[in-house]
Amino acid sequence: MSLINHDNAAGEWLETVAAWTLGLLWLLPLLFAVWTAFHPSAYIATFDLFAPLTLENFVTAWKAAPFARYLLNTVVLVTGILIVQFILCTLAAFAFARFDFAGRDILFALVLVQLMVSPDILILENYITIRSLGLVDTLPAIALPYLASAFGIFLLRQTFKSIPKDFEEAARIEGCSTLGVLWRVYIPLGKPIYLAYGLVLVSFHWNNYLWPLIITNSVSTRPLTVGLAIFASPDQGIDWSVICAATLMTSGPLLIAFLLFQRQFVQSFMRAGVR
Amino acid sequence: MAAVTLSNLTKSWSGITAVNDVSLVVPEGQLVALLGPSGCGKSTTLRLIAGLEEPVSGTVMIGGRDVTKLPPSDRRISMVFQSYALFPHLTVAENIIFGLKVRKVARAERDERLKKVADIVELAPYLHRKPGQLSGGQRQRVALARAIIAEQPVCLMDEPLSNLDAQLRHEMRVEIRALQQRLGMTMVYVTHDQTEAMTMADTVVLMRKGQIEQAGPPAELYTRPATSFVASFIGAPAMNLVPEQDDLLGIRPEHIGLGQGPDDAVRRQGNVISVEYMGADTIVSLATPESRISIRLPGASQIRVGDRLTAHWASSAQCRFNARGQRIN
Numbered sequence: 060m061s062l063i064n065h066d067n068a069a070g071e072w073l074e075t076v077a078a079w080t081l082g083l084l085w086l087l088p089l090l091f092a093v094w095t096a097f098h099p100s101a102y103i104a105t106f107d108l109f110a111p112l113t114l115e116n117f118v119t120a121w122k123a124a125p126f127a128r129y130l131l132n133t134v135v136l137v138t139g140i141l142i143v144q145f146i147l148c149t150l151a152a153f154a155f156a157r158f159d160f161a162g163r164d165i166l167f168a169l170v171l172v173q174l175m176v177s178p179d180i181l182i183l184e185n186y187i188t189i190r191s192l193g194l195v196d197t198l199p200a201i202a203l204p205y206l207a208s209a210f211g212i213f214l215l216r217q218t219f220k221s222i223p224k225d226f227e228e229a230a231r232i233e234g235c236s237t238l239g240v241l242w243r244v245y246i247p248l249g250k251p252i253y254l255a256y257g258l259v260l261v262s263f264h265w266n267n268y269l270w271p272l273i274i275t276n277s278v279s280t281r282p283l284t285v286g287l288a289i290f291a292s293p294d295q296g297i298d299w300s301v302i303c304a305a306t307l308m309t310s311g312p313l314l315i316a317f318l319l320f321q322r323q324f325v326q327s328f329m330r331a332g333v334r
Numbered sequence: 335m336a337a338v339t340l341s342n343l344t345k346s347w348s349g350i351t352a353v354n355d356v357s358l359v360v361p362e363g364q365l366v367a368l369l370g371p372s373g374c375g376k377s378t379t380l381r382l383i384a385g386l387e388e389p390v391s392g393t394v395m396i397g398g399r400d401v402t403k404l405p406p407s408d409r410r411i412s413m414v415f416q417s418y419a420l421f422p423h424l425t426v427a428e429n430i431i432f433g434l435k436v437r438k439v440a441r442a443e444r445d446e447r448l449k450k451v452a453d454i455v456e457l458a459p460y461l462h463r464k465p466g467q468l469s470g471g472q473r474q475r476v477a478l479a480r481a482i483i484a485e486q487p488v489c490l491m492d493e494p495l496s497n498l499d500a501q502l503r504h505e506m507r508v509e510i511r512a513l514q515q516r517l518g519m520t521m522v523y524v525t526h527d528q529t530e531a532m533t534m535a536d537t538v539v540l541m542r543k544g545q546i547e548q549a550g551p552p553a554e555l556y557t558r559p560a561t562s563f564v565a566s567f568i569g570a571p572a573m574n575l576v577p578e579q580d581d582l583l584g585i586r587p588e589h590i591g592l593g594q595g596p597d598d599a600v601r602r603q604g605n606v607i608s609v610e611y612m613g614a615d616t617i618v619s620l621a622t623p624e625s626r627i628s629i630r631l632p633g634a635s636q637i638r639v640g641d642r643l644t645a646h647w648a649s650s651a652q653c654r655f656n657a658r659g660q661r662i663n
Contacts, residue, residue: 109564223417223419225415225416225419226419226421227478228384228386228406228413228415228419229385229413229415229419229421229434230421231385231406231407231435232384232386232406232407232411232412232413232433233412233432233433233436233437233480233484234407234433234436234437235407235436236407239436243432244421244434247421247423247424248421248422248423250423304445313421
């Protein structure tokens with residue numbers, strides 16, 4: 060008995076150490092950025108606990124590039140994608156999960172095939188399409204390739220399928236129309252999945268870089284990622300303190316949001332898994 | 335006036351006929367129980383009335399309207415599901431008034447009706463809980479409340495008590511029946527439990543293989559079973575079926591006595607294979623050459639397994655079924 064306990068304790072200890080090591084490793088760049096951003100340039104490579112703190116780097120970065128505009132672009136972009144994806148994926152998933160129509164399974168298989176195509180392969184094709192639409196260098200152009208998501212459809216279809224049919228039937232008897240059932244039964248019951256998927260979606264599109272870089276070329280459309288990359292490019296002169304300050308500013312809102320929601324975030328993923 | 339009328343209703347899926355040419359009249363204010371073994375089509379019949387399934391042929395009339403083509407929401411029915419189907423994301427109160435909200439009943443009236451119904455089913459202290467925090471019996475009451483608050487003329491029940499323990503089931507049986515009579519609801523009640531059907535219903539409809547085997551008041555099914563299937567389904571233990579030439583004789587266990595009996599009595603001899611003491615009475619099973627015979631004896635009994643006994647009954651107490659199982663006397 061004591062032997063087993065001992066083994067468990069050792070195992071747990073090892074796990075804790077491993078978790079902390081990995082966590083710290085992951086955190087290191089962020090810690091470095093925080094250190095650098097809050098101290099004068101002279102302290103980039105020297106660790107001194109009593110180094111003078113300063114907000115000067117943030118002021119410099121904020122003045123040097125239109126980050127406010129970039130932030131606005133990103134927020135509008137991410138919110139737009141989130142709303143449109145939720146609507147499209149919900150309707151598609153509902154149809155796939157609960158309706159019998161000719162060719163449903165083939166269509167769903169086609170949706171799944173899309174999961175296997177790496178988005179980067181499509182960049183050229185997407186660019187040509189966007190250009191023929193005359194939308195190059197606009198926010199809709201950044202959003203357009205991402206407005207429907209095979210993953211979102213798949214995830215929500217699975218969620219809807221796991222909801223007992225009795226709920227739908229009860230709601231119908233109580234007077235709900237088809238869309239009423241979706242609105243009053245399926246969507247509320249899928250809430251944890253929506254939250255989890257929403258968070259993944261926000262973080263993905265907040266951080267998305269390659270496509271926006273290619274399709275935008277003006278301040279009024281660039282999202283934060285592209286703005287930051289341009290700001291940090293060598294022709295601006297490299298001042299790590301300022302770059303780190305800018306990086307923190309751009310990733311800050313997302314970071315704070317995740318810290319606030321981390322409990323729900325983890326929980327919703329756990330719930331999403333248990334089915 | 336008939337509240338629900340089914341005419342030649344048929345439902346089949348890819349070759350399997352679940353409901354076969356069923357016609358049935360449910361009079362207003364009555365409780366009609368659809369009874370039968372699993373797979374007999376009773377639940378499908380209920381779902382056809384509800385509009386959750388579409389019949390292949392036949393019509394459903396509710397309150398004099400042909401509703402065969404109408405969606406469930408337009409049929410003026412309420413329904414209690416076996417699983418209760420309470421929405422887990424809504425509180426008890428929200429669950430109960432779900433339908434009223436969907437149908438845009440004004441808030442004041444909603445609250446008033448909620449209060450009334452919550453008192454009827456004794457749920458007032460639990461209105462703000464989630465269904466997950468309630469016991470099985472309480473959930474059942476919520477489902478019931480949701481069905482009666484709608485004030486629809488017809489209420490459908492799909493095995494509503496099958497998830498409760500025996501004690502609670504008995505209580506709810508009495509309660510649902512009292513409620514149905516008090517509110518004057520027309521109720522179609524699906525169950526596989528003959529006790530529920532016999533104790534609650536005005537009319538019991540026994541189904542088998544998608545067809546109605548017999549429909550009538552509980553006492554009629556018990557004393558005058560139309561077929562040998564009804565005889566063998568109703569009663570615990572069921573009616574004894576004793577072969578006599580090509581026919582089957584049906585005798586209730588309580589109509590059989592031990593010993594030679596009067597001169598004109600029918601007799602069978604056999605060995606005792608089991609003695610079940612039930613408290614008020616004892617069921618003795620006799621193995622005769624052609625069949626088994628259960629005998630209900632009052633109180634405890636000194637009979638032992640292996641005893642050789644003669645059983646007798648009055649020929650007036652027996653039903654006679656022909657080779658096709660139809661009663662012929």
